Amino acid sequence: MTTASTSGPARAMGPSLQQQRARAAFWFLAPMLFALFLVAAWPLMRTIWFSFTDATGNIYDGKFVWFQNYVRVQTLDSGKTMYRGVFFDPKWWNAVYNTVRFSVVSVIFETVLGLVIALVLNAEFKGRGIVRAAILIPWAIPTIVSAKMWAWMLNDQYGILNDILLNLHLISEKIAWTARDDTAMIAVLIVDIWKTAPFMALLCLAGLQMVPRDIYEAARIDGVHPIKVFFKVTLPLIRPAVAVAVIFRMLDALRIFDLVYVLTPNSTATKTMSVISRENLIDFSKFGYGSAESTTLFAILAIFVSLYIWLGRVDLTGETSR
Amino acid sequence: MSFGYRAKAMRATAIAAVLAAVGAPVMAEEITYVSGAVGKAVENFAALVKPWEEATGNTVKMVPMPASTTDQFAQYRLWLSAGTSDIDLYQTDVIWAPQLADHFVDLTEAAKDLAPTHFPSIIESQTVNGKLVALPIFTDAPALYYRKDLLDKYGVAVPKTWDELTAAAKTVMDGERAAGNPDFWGFVWQGNAYEGLTCDALEWVKSFGGGQIVEPDGTISINNEKAVKALETAKGWVGTISPEGVLSYQEEESRGVWQAGNAAFMRNWPYAYGLGNGDDSKVKGLFGVTTLPVGAEGDTSAATLGGWNVAVSKYSKHQEAAISLALYLAGPEAQKQRAINESNLPTIISLYDDPDIAAAQPIIPQWKDVFLNAVPRPSAPTLSHYNEVSSLFWSAVHDTLSGNGSAADNLAKLEADLTDLKGDGWK
Numbered sequence: 169m170t171t172a173s174t175s176g177p178a179r180a181m182g183p184s185l186q187q188q189r190a191r192a193a194f195w196f197l198a199p200m201l202f203a204l205f206l207v208a209a210w211p212l213m214r215t216i217w218f219s220f221t222d223a224t225g226n227i228y229d230g231k232f233v234w235f236q237n238y239v240r241v242q243t244l245d246s247g248k249t250m251y252r253g254v255f256f257d258p259k260w261w262n263a264v265y266n267t268v269r270f271s272v273v274s275v276i277f278e279t280v281l282g283l284v285i286a287l288v289l290n291a292e293f294k295g296r297g298i299v300r301a302a303i304l305i306p307w308a309i310p311t312i313v314s315a316k317m318w319a320w321m322l323n324d325q326y327g328i329l330n331d332i333l334l335n336l337h338l339i340s341e342k343i344a345w346t347a348r349d350d351t352a353m354i355a356v357l358i359v360d361i362w363k364t365a366p367f368m369a370l371l372c373l374a375g376l377q378m379v380p381r382d383i384y385e386a387a388r389i390d391g392v393h394p395i396k397v398f399f400k401v402t403l404p405l406i407r408p409a410v411a412v413a414v415i416f417r418m419l420d421a422l423r424i425f426d427l428v429y430v431l432t433p434n435s436t437a438t439k440t441m442s443v444i445s446r447e448n449l450i451d452f453s454k455f456g457y458g459s460a461e462s463t464t465l466f467a468i469l470a471i472f473v474s475l476y477i478w479l480g481r482v483d484l485t486g487e488t489s490r
Numbered sequence: 491m492s493f494g495y496r497a498k499a500m501r502a503t504a505i506a507a508v509l510a511a512v513g514a515p516v517m518a519e520e521i522t523y524v525s526g527a528v529g530k531a532v533e534n535f536a537a538l539v540k541p542w543e544e545a546t547g548n549t550v551k552m553v554p555m556p557a558s559t560t561d562q563f564a565q566y567r568l569w570l571s572a573g574t575s576d577i578d579l580y581q582t583d584v585i586w587a588p589q590l591a592d593h594f595v596d597l598t599e600a601a602k603d604l605a606p607t608h609f610p611s612i613i614e615s616q617t618v619n620g621k622l623v624a625l626p627i628f629t630d631a632p633a634l635y636y637r638k639d640l641l642d643k644y645g646v647a648v649p650k651t652w653d654e655l656t657a658a659a660k661t662v663m664d665g666e667r668a669a670g671n672p673d674f675w676g677f678v679w680q681g682n683a684y685e686g687l688t689c690d691a692l693e694w695v696k697s698f699g700g701g702q703i704v705e706p707d708g709t710i711s712i713n714n715e716k717a718v719k720a721l722e723t724a725k726g727w728v729g730t731i732s733p734e735g736v737l738s739y740q741e742e743e744s745r746g747v748w749q750a751g752n753a754a755f756m757r758n759w760p761y762a763y764g765l766g767n768g769d770d771s772k773v774k775g776l777f778g779v780t781t782l783p784v785g786a787e788g789d790t791s792a793a794t795l796g797g798w799n800v801a802v803s804k805y806s807k808h809q810e811a812a813i814s815l816a817l818y819l820a821g822p823e824a825q826k827q828r829a830i831n832e833s834n835l836p837t838i839i840s841l842y843d844d845p846d847i848a849a850a851q852p853i854i855p856q857w858k859d860v861f862l863n864a865v866p867r868p869s870a871p872t873l874s875h876y877n878e879v880s881s882l883f884w885s886a887v888h889d890t891l892s893g894n895g896s897a898a899d900n901l902a903k904l905e906a907d908l909t910d911l912k913g914d915g916w917k
Contacts, residue, residue, distance in 0.1 A: 224874070324735030325673060325747050344735030347681070349892055432738070434683035436885065450564040452878045453589075 212466065218459035230456055237460035254460045259436075259444060264468070267440040270356065271421035277361045279414055282368025287398075289369065290376045300373075307366045315430035318359045322346055322431075349437040356431055356438050360424070368413055375409025376402070411480055415473060422469050441465045518547045519808045521815055525581035525798075526562050527554035534831050542818045548811050559583045560685060563877075566590070570803070578806040579816060582624050584615055584797045585869035585876060591618040595802040598622040600813050604821060608837045615866055616799055623801055625820035628834035630796030632689070633779040633860045635748065635756040635766070640666070652694070652723050652783045655755060659731040662754040671752070676731030678744040679757040683888040686740055688867060688880045689794035690757060691887040694720040696792035696865050698785030703883055704868035704908070708916050712883070713905035720785065721890050721897035728891050737892055749773060757782065759796060763853050764833040779853065781860050795864040797837070829854055835861065872916050882907050 183191070219237055223230025240253040254260050289300055306314065321328050324344040333339045345355040379402060387397045425442035432438045439447075445465060449458030523539075525531070532554050539550045555562045566580055570593040582590065598605075601622060605613050608626055616624045634655075636648055640662045649655035659676025666674040680686040696702055700717035704710055728734060736744070741758060745765065748756040751772035756762070767774050781791040800819050802812045818824055825836040830850040835857055841847060842858045869876040886904040890897045 323743070324733055324738070325752070326750070342733070342735070344733065344738060347735050347738035347892075349894065434881075434884070434888070436889075447881070450567065451560065451881065453567065453874065 219463040223455040263444040278368045281365040285369035286372035311426040352437045371413035375406035523579045524553040573805045578812040587623040588873045596621045624799035626837035631793040639776045677755040678753045681736040687884040708871045713901045718897045791863045792865045
């Protein structure tokens, strides 16, 4: 669209065809842009604005306090200097650590499992359609429902998971999955991987189906080992699709809220950035502080994605593939 | 409590108008009532308000909400901040009054005849700066549930102190496990990091003589030796007489273990009594209730005060009818019906001597003793900071119970955090 002004000098009268097309395109896009502004940009700007105020009980009563929610130097009566604000809040950094740890581990597992499932589903076998549909069931169940369901399965006294593990003699006594600090995160990871691996599988499968069959034929005729075929042929060809899938998952994982909120709502071992900013916004009615946390969350997400795109040379525009 | 005579004439006119409306319906209005829904609450509510609907010609629509008080609070706060007129009446938790006071109508005048019939401590908990924010409709105070049959079997007396409870729980548990039930536990309670743990831990601390976190005058009292001892005692239960999973239990999970017949003792609210005696319960008729134990001889037992109230929204377009409904719900007729149908504890003192209630729910007159030891959570002195105070407290307790730091260290840190939160005074 930027080429409109550089187009031909041919006509002096009226806009060029290129200009006309650009203008028409703008008007076709306008409603969408307006809707996006309304539902995405405006709330984001409001949140950033609130993060510079000290709004509490009533959100409109807040005073503008610049960066005090982020960094604030407080001198105590004893003369001691304290640094406060989101950037110096150990609870916030604990939440950042939890979120990043959760995201990295869950996305790695989901990508590997998703790829394996996709490879299986890509093979020709009887009843493939049904299996493909069935594998999506965990993804189709609303997170709240699956979290509640798993909460009962993970229950220490009458949960089925402990029962199975006990009967297989893998554990000697019942584990309180969601109660213990060291297993709470594992519990959240189990549920998330169970739920989201099918989604990754679907995205990988879409990539796999784009791979031309004749390449495999050529490889087979040349007698290349299947494992080598996977690493030398399949993986490079589906890399763009997988890379985009990983970005989606990473964005999703970094803002995880519902699963943690239902399964282990107040455990410091699992509290994520979203959980803690909601807690400040709603439970403690610290709208300014909570908004500062939300804004930081947004910044962290933006940095993560930019880094990933830059380092991974991910092509989101799809231009090279044309 | 201050039942001022300000603007009495004006209020009196309002009351007269309400009474007139009760007597002769002029215009039918639809009143919206929002409340958390537990058990059979939705069905029972329709029957409960029927007499009022018939008397006034108005109708009541109930909007059910999730059972978790924290979830309800978040939603109500959003609605009230937005000044919505869609909801006329809110069913409010006993701890919310100071935080939501600005959004509700002052009921002091409207309830000037009704309020003195209630327990004064409950009316006081709903009074903020002389404004009666909400009217109590039922109250809640937990008790110690014990298995009569098992205590008899092992020849143990009903425990009076926490140490006796620990010993009794261990005896029964060891016996039952040896008898072939590996899933049997001594004592179940609510150890999840949530508002319920604040209630449980406040009882331990208070019954050890360790104060009530923040005293009514606003002093932060939690960092003391007795509180440390209370938390250490509780920590000793986790993994011994209580399952490790108790650290993730809320009311329903502990009731689950108890009602399956797998626990000797349970700390829970009155609702578990009716359900425990239900036909599908394995402990039907096998258990009794008593006041919660104390730290040592001479200490007094403590039961955290719970309970629900009804408040009229300032933004309601049908305030007169809404106030009339609030008075009805908080009145003797509705409270009696609630007591009989749902084993909810009345807040009107005289109902504890009511023969019909005693016949239908023999537990309720017994609960008067539990209730007399009720201790309020520090929501009144900490005002708008209560949720954060409670969250800091339950986090410190949960950390202690799960072995992250000693009770002494965690309480010292809690004191520092609370002091910081308080600043130059609670507001």
